[in-house]
Amino acid sequence: MIRYRSTNCAAPAADLREALMRGQAPDRGLYLPERFPTLDVHTRRSFAEREYADIATQVLAPYTEGLLAPDELAELCRQAYDFPVPLEPVRDEDRVYILRLDRGPTASFKDFAARWMARVLSRLVARSGRPLTILTATSGDTGSAVASAFHRVPGIRVVVLFPREEVSDRQRRQMTTLGDNIRTVALNGKFDDCQALVKQAFADPALEGLNLSSANSINVGRLLPQSVYYFYAAARVAGPEQAVDVVVPSGNFGNMMGAVIARLMGLPVRRLVVPVNRNDEFPRYLATGRYEKVVPSRACLSNAMNVGHPSNLARLIAVYGGWMDETGRICQEPDLAAMRRDLYSVSVSDDETRAAIRQAWERHRLLLEPHGAVAWWGFQLYRRETSARPVPTVVLETAHPAKFPEEIERLLGFRPEEPAALKALDHLPESCDTLEPRYEQFRDYLLALPRP
Numbered sequence: 001m002i003r004y005r006s007t008n009c010a011a012p013a014a015d016l017r018e019a020l021m022r023g024q025a026p027d028r029g030l031y032l033p034e035r036f037p038t039l040d041v042h043t044r045r046s047f048a049e050r051e052y053a054d055i056a057t058q059v060l061a062p063y064t065e066g067l068l069a070p071d072e073l074a075e076l077c078r079q080a081y082d083f084p085v086p087l088e089p090v091r092d093e094d095r096v097y098i099l100r101l102d103r104g105p106t107a108s109f110k111d112f113a114a115r116w117m118a119r120v121l122s123r124l125v126a127r128s129g130r131p132l133t134i135l136t137a138t139s140g141d142t143g144s145a146v147a148s149a150f151h152r153v154p155g156i157r158v159v160v161l162f163p164r165e166e167v168s169d170r171q172r173r174q175m176t177t178l179g180d181n182i183r184t185v186a187l188n189g190k191f192d193d194c195q196a197l198v199k200q201a202f203a204d205p206a207l208e209g210l211n212l213s214s215a216n217s218i219n220v221g222r223l224l225p226q227s228v229y230y231f232y233a234a235a236r237v238a239g240p241e242q243a244v245d246v247v248v249p250s251g252n253f254g255n256m257m258g259a260v261i262a263r264l265m266g267l268p269v270r271r272l273v274v275p276v277n278r279n280d281e282f283p284r285y286l287a288t289g290r291y292e293k294v295v296p297s298r299a300c301l302s303n304a305m306n307v308g309h310p311s312n313l314a315r316l317i318a319v320y321g322g323w324m325d326e327t328g329r330i331c332q333e334p335d336l337a338a339m340r341r342d343l344y345s346v347s348v349s350d351d352e353t354r355a356a357i358r359q360a361w362e363r364h365r366l367l368l369e370p371h372g373a374v375a376w377w378g379f380q381l382y383r384r385e386t387s388a389r390p391v392p393t394v395v396l397e398t399a400h401p402a403k404f405p406e407e408i409e410r411l412l413g414f415r416p417e418e419p420a421a422l423k424a425l426d427h428l429p430e431s432c433d434t435l436e437p438r439y440e441q442f443r444d445y446l447l448a449l450p451r452p
């Protein structure tokens with residue numbers, strides 16, 4: 001059975017149930033599996049022929065051992081992954097593929113993790129009989145994915161905080177139109193303020209009775225399922241021993257940590273390319289070896305990546321032998337040379353993001369939205385700057401273009417086709433509370449909520 005250790009090393013190792021329930025470790029670190037079982041060549045080759053849910057079951061089985069029976073895990077993966085996962089070769093490119101992770105119910109890649117975790121947690125709550133409050137901060141897509149994944153799950157209540165001015169109409173409607181067990185709070189502040197309130201609530205003994213849990217990307221239940229699609233994609237574009245490059249547009253670094261985990265499990269990722277928007281703390285860190293958060297975080301077109309201090313860096317640094325505490329201070333240096341060998345990161349401006357949307361369409365008839373466009377531009381820079389020998393490359397598109405209809409129409413002259421689930425939102429009533437970024441007010445709000 002795999003146990004989960006805190007990146008701050010001052011809390012006891014936890015089993016998966018405890019790590020899922022706590023979200024954050026008691027020493028304010030993030031949980032990380034104590035070891036990463038490898039998948040052999042034969043298994044990874046078999047993935048080329050197998051369905052997504054089936055691959056998820058095999059990749060995740062060692063992590064859920066002791067908590068879920070194999071049949072239970074397989075059933076839960078089938079329920080969570082009931083939508084297509086398209087992998088498209090890019091026209092006029094040599095072995096470059098777009099992995100579209102945007103076909104879930106809320107049209108962003110966050111559905112992959114949220115839907116899995118909701119199903120695991122609902123089983124735990126059913127067993128314990130103790131209701132749970134999921135508290136989550138979102139810069140756009142986490143909230144809708146989490147809210148949708150937990151909507152009407154008995155015994156679980158969800159409170160989503162989002163920065164009032166920083167989410168699109170669509171993103172807000174995806175959260176505020178659900179109702180039932182889903183409460184939404186529009187904060188007069190930034191994403192960082194939302195995150196700070198959530199962190200403080202978790203540390204507040206006055207809220208213990210609420211049985212708080214986090215579905216943020218800090219929860220290890222959100223992290224593990226994000227390793228699966230790298231196995232799925234690599235098996236479809238390359239042999240099991242052939243190196244691939246992977247490009248992941250990044251904000252809080254949970255998605256890219258999925259790729260790091262896949263690599264630790266034996267996937268031959270040559271370079272993991274992690275383009276970011278103008279929140280450029282990570283590429284600057286790789287270049288200089290000095291870490292400075294971006295405070296306040298910068299509002300960019302790719303708004304789900306407006307993160308000035310990615311929580312998951314603590315995990316990345318831990319994997320490379322270092323220690324970053326919860327404030328972003330590096331207490332022990334990681335192996336920076338190894339990080340530079342394995343990772344490539346670059347900051348992409350909004351102008352470049354727009355240019356990428358235009359270029360991808362004009363040159364390849366490839367339709368991208370701002371997050372995927374950051375990835376695409378970063379990939380072009382990576383090829384130019386490193387003159388790397390081409391290997392099969394998987395570029396992630398993390399949201400559906402129809403979530404950004406105005407921007408795309410302005411750039412390309414047409415509106416992307418909308419998935420039915422998004423279209424329906426325009427006619428549903430919204431319900432939402434507004435708060436200031438003050439902790440006492442937030443705590444009172446939580447304490448006044450009815451029981452789930």
Ligand SMILES: *Cc1c(COP(=O)(O)O)cnc(C)c1O
Nearest residue numbers: 141251252253254255304398399
């Ligand atoms: C959340 C999100 C990202 C960033 O993912 P991280 O795991 O936070 O790095 C990228 N694109 C979209 C569409 C997102 O919703």
